Amino acid sequence: MYHTQKCFESIASHITMSNLSNIPGGGGLPDRYRNVGEQIQAFFDFAETDPDRAVPFFVNIWETQASLTTRALALQGLGVAAKHYRVKEAFADWDVLKDIAKEVKGKGEVSNDLTRWAAASALEAIGYSRQSLENLQGGGFTEPLDRIRREIRDRKFIEINRIPRLNSRGETTAEYERHLEFWIYGPADELLNDRDRSLNYQDLVGDVISKLHGRGVYLGLISPNSIVQGAALRQAGLIFKESAQIEKFIYGLLEEFLYNSNHEVSLRITATKIIHTATDLSKKLKTLSKLLSQEKDAKLLEVVLHHAQSLFMESVDNQKFIYGYLEQFLIDRTHEVSVRIMAIEIITKASGLKKVETLSKLLLEDIPLQNVALRQIRLIFKESSQIEELLFETLDQFLNYNYEVSLKIDAAELVYTARNLNKKLTTVSKLLLEDTELRNLAVRLLTPYKQELARVNADAYTVLDALVFNYTLKTWQKPELQESKISQLATYLSSASQRQYKEIFPIISMPRTNSGDWNYESAVKYSKSVVWAEYLQWMQESAIEDNEKSDNPLRMEIKKLVYKDLTISQLETNLSSAIQYQREISAIFTSAIGAAESLGEKYRKSASLLTGCLQNKHEDVIKATDEKSTHPLREQIKELVHIQNSIKKYQSFLKRIPYRIKSIDSNLYRKIKNFSGFASLEHPKKIDTYNDCFQTFDELDSLRDQVFFESLDKRSEVWSQQSEQEDALNKLVNNGCLVIIALIFMLLIFMLIFRDILIILFIMIGLIVLGYKLLISHLNNKQKLIEALTDDLCDLPRWWEK
Numbered sequence: 080m081y082h083t084q085k086c087f088e089s090i091a092s093h094i095t096m097s098n099l100s101n102i103p104g105g106g107g108l109p110d111r112y113r114n115v116g117e118q119i120q121a122f123f124d125f126a127e128t129d130p131d132r133a134v135p136f137f138v139n140i141w142e143t144q145a146s147l148t149t150r151a152l153a154l155q156g157l158g159v160a161a162k163h164y165r166v167k168e169a170f171a172d173w174d175v176l177k178d179i180a181k182e183v184k185g186k187g188e189v190s191n192d193l194t195r196w197a198a199a200s201a202l203e204a205i206g207y208s209r210q211s212l213e214n215l216q217g218g219g220f221t222e223p224l225d226r227i228r229r230e231i232r233d234r235k236f237i238e239i240n241r242i243p244r245l246n247s248r249g250e251t252t253a254e255y256e257r258h259l260e261f262w263i264y265g266p267a268d269e270l271l272n273d274r275d276r277s278l279n280y281q282d283l284v285g286d287v288i289s290k291l292h293g294r295g296v297y298l299g300l301i302s303p304n305s306i307v308q309g310a311a312l313r314q315a316g317l318i319f320k321e322s323a324q325i326e327k328f329i330y331g332l333l334e335e336f337l338y339n340s341n342h343e344v345s346l347r348i349t350a351t352k353i354i355h356t357a358t359d360l361s362k363k364l365k366t367l368s369k370l371l372s373q374e375k376d377a378k379l380l381e382v383v384l385h386h387a388q389s390l391f392m393e394s395v396d397n398q399k400f401i402y403g404y405l406e407q408f409l410i411d412r413t414h415e416v417s418v419r420i421m422a423i424e425i426i427t428k429a430s431g432l433k434k435v436e437t438l439s440k441l442l443l444e445d446i447p448l449q450n451v452a453l454r455q456i457r458l459i460f461k462e463s464s465q466i467e468e469l470l471f472e473t474l475d476q477f478l479n480y481n482y483e484v485s486l487k488i489d490a491a492e493l494v495y496t497a498r499n500l501n502k503k504l505t506t507v508s509k510l511l512l513e514d515t516e517l518r519n520l521a522v523r524l525l526t527p528y529k530q531e532l533a534r535v536n537a538d539a540y541t542v543l544d545a546l547v548f549n550y551t552l553k554t555w556q557k558p559e560l561q562e563s564k565i566s567q568l569a570t571y572l573s574s575a576s577q578r579q580y581k582e583i584f585p586i587i588s589m590p591r592t593n594s595g596d597w598n599y600e601s602a603v604k605y606s607k608s609v610v611w612a613e614y615l616q617w618m619q620e621s622a623i624e625d626n627e628k629s630d631n632p633l634r635m636e637i638k639k640l641v642y643k644d645l646t647i648s649q650l651e652t653n654l655s656s657a658i659q660y661q662r663e664i665s666a667i668f669t670s671a672i673g674a675a676e677s678l679g680e681k682y683r684k685s686a687s688l689l690t691g692c693l694q695n696k697h698e699d700v701i702k703a704t705d706e707k708s709t710h711p712l713r714e715q716i717k718e719l720v721h722i723q724n725s726i727k728k729y730q731s732f733l734k735r736i737p738y739r740i741k742s743i744d745s746n747l748y749r750k751i752k753n754f755s756g757f758a759s760l761e762h763p764k765k766i767d768t769y770n771d772c773f774q775t776f777d778e779l780d781s782l783r784d785q786v787f788f789e790s791l792d793k794r795s796e797v798w799s800q801q802s803e804q805e806d807a808l809n810k811l812v813n814n815g816c817l818v819i820i821a822l823i824f825m826l827l828i829f830m831l832i833f834r835d836i837l838i839i840l841f842i843m844i845g846l847i848v849l850g851y852k853l854l855i856s857h858l859n860n861k862q863k864l865i866e867a868l869t870d871d872l873c874d875l876p877r878w879w880e881k
Contacts, residue, residue: 114290114291114292114293115263115264115290115291115292116290116291116292116293116294116295117292117293117294118152119152119263119264119291119294120294122137122152122153122155122156122159123155123156123159125156126156126157126159126160127159127160127162130160130162130163130166131166133156133160134157134160134166137153137154137156137157137160138153138157138175140153141153141154141179147189147190147191147193147194147260148193148260148263148264150189150194150197151193151194151196151197151264151265152197152264154179154182154194154197154198154200154201155197155200155201157179157201157204157205158200158201158203158204158205159204161201161204161205161206162204176202176205179198179201179202180198180202180220182194182195182198183195183198183199183202183220183224183227184220191257192231192234192235192261193260193261193264193265195227195231196228196231196232196261196265196266197264197265199224199225199227199228199231200228202224203224203225203228232265232266232269235258235261235262236270236273236275238258239258239275239277239279239280239283240277240279240280242254242255242258243255244279244282244283258283259283259286259287259290262283262287263287263290263291267287267291267294267295267298268298270283270284270287271284271287271288271298271299271302271304271307272302272303272304272307273304274303274304275304276304276306280306281306281310284299284306284307284310285310285313288307288310288311288314289314292314292318293318293325293328293329295311295314296311296314296315296318296329296332297311297332298311299311299312299314300312300315300332300333300335300336305342305343305346308336308342308343308346309346309349312333312346312349312350312353315329315332315333315350315353316349316353319353319356319357320356323358326357326358326359327359329353330354330357330359330362333350333353333354334354334366336350337350337351337354337366337370338369338373340374340375340376344376344378344379347376347379348378348379348382351370351379351382351383351386352382352386354366355386355389360390360397363386363390364390364397364400364401367383367386367387367390367401367404368400368401368404370383371383371384371387371401371404371405371407371408372404372407372408375413375414377414377415377417377418380414380415380418380421381417381418381421384418384421384422384425385421387401387405387425388421388424388425388428391425391428391429392428395430398429398430401425402426402429402433405422405425405426406426406437408422409422409423409426409437409441409445409448412445412447416447416448419447419448419451420448420451423438423441423448423451423452423455424455426438426455427455427458427459432465432466432469434459435459435466435469435470435473438452438455438456438459438470438473439469439470439473442456442473442474442477443473443476443477443480446482449482449483449486450483450486450489453486453489453490453493456470456473456474456493457489457493460493460496461496464498467497467498471494471497471499471502471503471506474490474493474494474506475494475506477490478490478491478494478506478509478510479509479684484514484516484517487510487513487517488516488517488520491506491507491510491517491520491521491524492520492524494506494507495507495524500528500531500535501535504525504528504531504532504535504536504539505535505536507521507524507525508521508525508532508535508536508539508678509682509684511525511539511542511543511546511675511678511689512675512678512679512682512684512685512686512688512689513688514688515692518546518688518689518692522543522546522547525539525543526543526547529543529544529547536678537674538674538675538677538678538681539674539678541670541671541674542671542674542675542678542689542693544667544671545667545668545670545671545693545696545697546671546692546693546696548664548667548668548696548700550664550700550703550704645715645768645769646767646768647716647719647720647767650712650715650716650719651716653712654709654712654713654716657704657708657709657712658709660704660708661701661704661705661709664697664700664701664704665697665701668693668694668696668697668700671693672690672693672694672697675689675690675693676690715769718769719768719769719772722766722769722772722776723766723772726766726772726775726776726779729776729779730760730763730779733757733760733779733782733783733786734757734760736751736786737751737752737757740786751785751786754782754785754786757782759778760782763775764778
């Protein structure tokens with residue numbers, strides 16, 4: 080006891096009122112600092128750093144009856160100074176502690192909840208002995224100091240939602256101001272660490288942090304309550320640029336807060352935005368770089384990358400510092416694609432060739448980002464010849480691998496814009512070995528440079544020549560075909576026979592009658608209409624085009640009409656030409672398949688897709704030429720031979736007709752024999768072409784109609800004669816029977832007298848009946864002959880009905 084008392088006296092003996100001016104604050108302490116937070120921090124810092132001088136200074140404040148808030152700070156300062164062991168020893172059994180104990184009970188001359196709480200906290204920190212506390216001279220406490228302190232604090236917590244902040248005039252109430260002072264100068268840390276989220280609590284926290292300034296920011300950021308943290312960040316944003324000292328102090332707090340991933344992302348983003356406004360570039364770069372290296376939250380990284388981009392564009396030095404971190408960030412595939420894309424876009428803006436290497440690596444290795452990398456490569460491809468050359472090699476490699484087809488298409492189109500013609504033709508040529516989409520792209524890109532390709536890559540040229548091969552029916556290009564009936568088709572159709580209309584108009588959907596037939600008169604009228612004339616003109620102009628792409632039925636019929644103007648010899652010549660053309664086509668594709676295999680060996684890739692494509696196209700072309708050329712020609716030859724044979728049979732049939740009629744009726748024979756058609760049968764016209772056959776058939780049909788109708792008339796005449804004779808015979812027979820009965824009766828009477836006369840009469844009657852029978856039989860035979868003839872003529876179909 081004696082030792083500690085002497086120790087304190089030794090400390091105090093060096094302190095006089097004259098040197099208080101050297102202590103921070105001195106008599107003008109509250110006015111020297113700009114805010115309450117700095118005042119409070121000055122008290123605590125003084126107690127911490129110079130306790131020997133701080134203790135008597137604080138005692139002097141407390142004993143001079145200063146303001147309640149200053150007294151509370153002095154009491155708390157004594158508690159802070161007591162952290163030093165030798166000061167704590169000096170405090171032991173010191174008489175002033177008894178006065179502080181009275182303050183705890185509120186028995187001081189000036190006291191309130193704040194000073195009571197501060198006194199209890201000071202005694203608790205000093206370690207006033209329990210025995211002294213329980214002694215009446217030492218205070219006579221019946222409860223521990225920490226319980227008293229907590230009781231005062233808890234009562235103040237309850238008052239948060241009781242005390243109104245503003246009065247009816249919108250002014251701060253006096254009660255609220257005293258309540259606010261308690262928390263500002265008292266347990267501010269305990270207030271800010273509370274979990275309350277009420278609106279009154281938020282208002283109070285905002286006021287406390289605002290008054291405490293930088294100290295409020297510090298206490299708020301270390302709070303576990305996100306509402307408090309938000310209020311602290313708002314205050315930090317307001318005061319961050321007040322001075323270099325404040326900025327430096329708050330920057331460290333924000334940086335520590337920012338690195339803690341346990342805090343809410345939205346609050347960390349706010350801290351990031353405040354940091355970005357700092358004047359110290361070096362510190363900002365280091366902070367952003369550390370976040371790029373360690374942070375995983377995508378939302379925060381978006382903000383970081385946005386800030387990194389603004390710094391990246393400021394100077395080349397910034398680019399050099401940030402680039403490595405951005406590149407490492409890109410390599411880390413744990414980051415979300417969206418933020419990695421942002422990093423790519425920043426890197427693309429870098430100067431120099433480093434970005435080429437990064438983008439190339441992404442394109443060849445990082446599948447999720449290939450489309451983005453390719454898009455950025457497109458942006459810088461033309462920046463310089465050196466960049467183009469480096470990226471060209473990357474694109475060439477990319478096209479060699481089995482990546483997404485759509486991306487390879489984009490890459491190929493980008494390659495196509497390169498300045499070096501030989502290189503881009505070589506690269507695009509490789510795509511001929513790919514599947515359909517890429518192969519079609521290669522064909523489209525190479526076709527404009529077909530002649531140059533022959534010089535750069537002969538195999539690719541041969542393959543391309545086959546892939547773009549568009550067959551034509553060469554027979555249609557012959558002069559004799561171009562000068563054919565097509566030029567006279569309008570006249571031909573306008574004067575067409577009923578047979579020809581029946582052949583043509585079903586093809587163009589000519590309207591039918593209710594019975595389902597084509598009306599000849601309507602067809603003639605339609606053939607003279609403007610619509611038909613315009614359609615016909617278009618058909619005439621396009622019927623012999625090379626492309627043969629139209630499957631229009633009328634166009635095909637027109638081509639048939641052209642074929643029908645040819646002889647068998649001409650058709651066979653055209654067929655031979657078409658077959659030769661097919662051989663030429665086969666030679667083209669055979670050569671192309673060989674070139675495709677050579678191309679595959681050259682580029683060390685399978686040529687199966689390309690050869691399969693060429694083989695299929697070869698088969699399709701041969702099939703198409705066969706369907707549109709060789710097959711129609713063969714069928715036309717076959718049909719023409721058949722028609723010619725039919726005409727000969729028709730002619731032979733008609734030649735026999737007069738001889739058949741001669742046995743029926745000589746008059747009819749002479750009449751038919753005089754028909755002009757029978758004379759032409761003796762000297763028939765040529766039937767070399769299909770159209771010749773048409774004309775001959777028309778003539779034969781006409782002759783047949785004349786014979787048929789004459790025969791039909793004769794048939795009716797014979798039938799009428801036969802009917803008349805049969806009627807006469809019947810009458811004769813009926814009358815003859817009565818006569819015979821009468822004669823028999825008379826014979827019985829006059830047998831002896833008139834025997835010879837009756838016999839003669841009976842014989843005459845029998846001869847008459849027999850004559851009639853023979854006449855009827857002759858007429859019946861003639862009727863059968865004429866019926867057979869007319870039936871044969873009727874059964875003979877007209878040509879247009881076949």
